[in-house]
Amino acid sequence: MGQRTAPSFFDVYQVNRHYECLDNCSAAISNCHNGGYPNPNNCNKCICPIGFGGDLCSDPQTTQGENCGQRLTATEDWQLLEASVGENLPWGPTENSPAIWKPVICSWHISVI
Template identity: 40%
Template sequence: MHAIGFWHQQSRDDRDDHVTIDLSNILPNQQYNFQKMPLSTAQLLNVPYDYGSVMQYYPYAFAIDSSKYTILAKDSKYQNSMGQREAPAFSDLIAVNTLYNCTKLCKTQLSCSNCGFTDSRNCNKCKCPHYFSGTNCNDLPSGTAPNCNGAVLQVTFWKN
């Protein structure tokens, strides 16, 4: 993501609304990784801060004392979401598509629900976030709510 123009989440200008950085626990030669970038350098692209972004450091990144956080989520339920590297978060896809205006490849922009956006590889459908499907992201993929009679369950807490 760096190669295509993105900065780390904790470098965003609005990061202090979402995380607290403990510079006293960060190796001095690595503190530059936690500098905030001005909006003129790191555009937010109207994409909210995402603890699950591949551009979000692990909460113990560059720690002097590895038993203490260097990044603390202001909303504790997101603390264990930081630092994933398996795949880009949906917000990462939105940011890339916004920065490079990928949807301009489609003559018509679809009305996508649930934060979906027109899929520039198939202009007849929306690119949907995980757990949504259908042309306009209005459906749940089959098999996502077994034995729930169509009910959608929302987790309101994290279990460590």
């Protein structure tokens, strides 16, 4: 159970299900998209899996930079996707502290016409 840094999306889902927290939202929204589920603390919003965001998990997850994730449309022609992750981040080693690893999450949503 869990990851190196925190419980996974499915770990939290299983705990909420086991302790019947999801029953708090039985009369509220039930139309979470992309595998999300109603947030027991605020039934008008969904808890979304990695890569999705918004109140109903129907939007791409908020990214952490201009080159880090976006919506793209596939075409019949080859396209090149380039991204640089890890440059100019607001954290890093200092004289008094070693470098701290913090994950950067980038999500590209590719749709077809």
